[in-house]
Amino acid sequence: METGRSNSQMKLVSGDAGYLLEDVPHLTDYIPNIPTYPNPLRFNPAYSVVKQYFVDMDDTVAQKIVVHKDSPRGIHFRRAGPRQKVYFDSDEVHACIVTCGGLCPGLNTVIRELVCGLSHMYGVNKVLGIDGGYRGFYAKNTVTLTPKVVNDIHKRGGTIIGTSRGGHDTSKIVDSIQDRGINQVYIIGGDGTQKGAAAIYEEIRKRGLKVAVAGIPKTIDNDIPVIDKSFGFDTAVEEAQRAINAAHVEAESTENGVGVVKLMGRYSGFIAMYATLASRDVDCCLIPESPFYLEGKGGLFEFIEKRLKENGHMVIVIAEGAGQELLSERMQSGDQKDESGNKLLRDVGLWISHRIKDHFANQRKMLLTLKYIDPTYMIRAIPSNASDNVYCTLLAQSAVHGAMAGYTGFTSGLVNGRHTYIPFNRITEKQNKVVITDRMWARLLSSTNQPSFLGPKDVVESKKEDEPPTALLDGENCKDDQSGK
Numbered sequence: 476m477e478t479g480r481s482n483s484q485m486k487l488v489s490g491d492a493g494y495l496l497e498d499v500p501h502l503t504d505y506i507p508n509i510p511t512y513p514n515p516l517r518f519n520p521a522y523s524v525v526k527q528y529f530v531d532m533d534d535t536v537a538q539k540i541v542v543h544k545d546s547p548r549g550i551h552f553r554r555a556g557p558r559q560k561v562y563f564d565s566d567e568v569h570a571c572i573v574t575c576g577g578l579c580p581g582l583n584t585v586i587r588e589l590v591c592g593l594s595h596m597y598g599v600n601k602v603l604g605i606d607g608g609y610r611g612f613y614a615k616n617t618v619t620l621t622p623k624v625v626n627d628i629h630k631r632g633g634t635i636i637g638t639s640r641g642g643h644d645t646s647k648i649v650d651s652i653q654d655r656g657i658n659q660v661y662i663i664g665g666d667g668t669q670k671g672a673a674a675i676y677e678e679i680r681k682r683g684l685k686v687a688v689a690g691i692p693k694t695i696d697n698d699i700p701v702i703d704k705s706f707g708f709d710t711a712v713e714e715a716q717r718a719i720n721a722a723h724v725e726a727e728s729t730e731n732g733v734g735v736v737k738l739m740g741r742y743s744g745f746i747a748m749y750a751t752l753a754s755r756d757v758d759c760c761l762i763p764e765s766p767f768y769l770e771g772k773g774g775l776f777e778f779i780e781k782r783l784k785e786n787g788h789m790v791i792v793i794a795e796g797a798g799q800e801l802l803s804e805r806m807q808s809g810d811q812k813d814e815s816g817n818k819l820l821r822d823v824g825l826w827i828s829h830r831i832k833d834h835f836a837n838q839r840k841m842l843l844t845l846k847y848i849d850p851t852y853m854i855r856a857i858p859s860n861a862s863d864n865v866y867c868t869l870l871a872q873s874a875v876h877g878a879m880a881g882y883t884g885f886t887s888g889l890v891n892g893r894h895t896y897i898p899f900n901r902i903t904e905k906q907n908k909v910v911i912t913d914r915m916w917a918r919l920l921s922s923t924n925q926p927s928f929l930g931p932k933d934v935v936e937s938k939k940e941d942e943p944p945t946a947l948l949d950g951e952n953c954k955d956d957q958s959g960k
């Protein structure tokens with residue numbers, strides 16, 4: 476039973492035992508009588524041997540998988556994959572791909588697999604690359620993308636079609652889509668990009684155009700909610716190990732050696748947390764979600780001194796968004812923002828390195844050798860690793876299957892290990908953050924043996940926030956209502 480719509484993006488369908496499907500829009504929601512065609516995959520020798528290759532129309536994926544016997548079934552998303560019927564004839568499709576926001580390992584793999592998936596699975600040969608992000612729709616030329624052009628691009632970092640921040644003019648973008656006769660739009664980017672994609676979808680729907688809009692979530696920060704993790708995250712964590720290793724080697728080679736590594740993570744400390752857990756060489760990990768302080772009892776300086784006395788060296792990993800509130804007024808960037816409106820951060824790594832050196836030289840009169848390593852762009856400008864390549868391939872293929880099947884206004888995402896179509900507004904309504912009252916953060920604290928820097932009051936406050944954990948965490952409370960994982 477369809478229970479209603481909060482807006483044109485959200486179709487809610489309820490079922491027995493608290494089952495709720497947060498469905499994605501379909502072109503037929505606003506264009507009646509669109510002709511359908513049998514899915515050309517049924518004639519494809521690679522797939523025709525696969526029993527039940529097509530996804531059952533009723534297949535959905537549960538958001539919550541830790542349950543009690545009397546738990547409500549909760550929120551579900553439509554399962555991704557090829558459908559029996561498609562709503563585009565192969566010759567009719569004119570697709571475009573755009574990449575927006577910061578770089579991320581795997582962007583080129585997604586582009587490659589969109590182009591190859593469209594061509595090899597659906598016989599679609601008209602694919603345009605939009606040059607340089609959203610503004611490329613109206614301010615730049617396009618690039619023709621063929622399987623031959625994209626053949627080797629997954630071995631390179633970056634995005635062959637360029638990216639940018641800012642420049643989202645919905646009306647001009649949709650004019651350009653209309654003028655060029657584009658009817659499938661694939662948009663790869665982070666939370667800002669997906670908000671832009673939602674605006675494009677709304678405008679397309681308002682104009683009644685037969686244009687499918689599909690998002691592919693991208694962010695090395697892993698700050699996109701609902702999905703298990705974002706592509707490129709594993710690669711970034713792996714690359715971060717190299718910086719941590721270097722910091723460790725430098726630190727252990729001198730008396731009272733301290734290695735400080737700053738890693739990306741504007742609002743979410745997932746990269747720092749995972750790189751720390753993977754490395755085991757890190758003595759202290761500082762992330763935006765967990766406040767800390769430097770001086771006095773239980774502070775960072777006290778911990779550094781203790782660890783140096785115990786081990787003679789230590790490694791600190793700090794996410795770029797950590798401790799921003801501690802930076803002095805003079806260092807604050809005030810209200811400076813980038814072109815997309817994201818707040819510009821000050822260099823917390825440099826700041827903390829100076830503060831540590833200053834404290835030990837002047838207050839404690841202790842000789843200490845500190846090396847600061849800032850690998851920021853190096854962890855996102857590299858090609859994706861093997862596992863991210865496979866992940867990117869499936870995300871891209873899922874997006875293609877969804878658009879061909881007439882779905883629109885959706886993001887292709889992995890939920891509990893299954894590929895799904897998620898409505899844009901579920902992806903954009905909040906940011907995914909490390910939950911410091913979750914077991915994963917406790918594992919980190921126990922692995923580094925660092926103080927939590929929290930008083931009992933802070934823990935209670937933080938618990939009250941009730942952030943929904945993601946699959947990268949595992950504090951899922953099965954008694955929760957249907958508000959999320």
Ligand SMILES: Nc1ncnc2c1ncn2[C@@H]1O[C@H](COP(=O)(O)OP(=O)(O)OP(=O)(O)O)[C@@H](O)[C@H]1O
Binds near residue numbers: 575577639641642665
């Ligand atoms: N609320 C919004 N509505 C429309 N467009 C938006 C919105 N927020 C951001 N955008 C556009 O999306 C694009 C990318 O946004 P942004 O620079 O914030 O990166 P992102 O997609 O969040 O990726 P990341 O932060 O991981 O680098 C920009 O072109 C920006 O203009």
Ligand SMILES: O=P(O)(O)OC[C@H]1O[C@](O)(CO)[C@@H](O)[C@@H]1O
Binds near residue numbers: 813
């Ligand atoms: O310098 P740029 O390109 O604006 O990107 C920096 C930001 O992009 C991110 O990598 C997210 O994509 C953040 O971690 C970082 O703060």
Ligand SMILES: [Mg+2]
Binds near residue numbers: 576666667
């Ligand atoms: Mg963002």
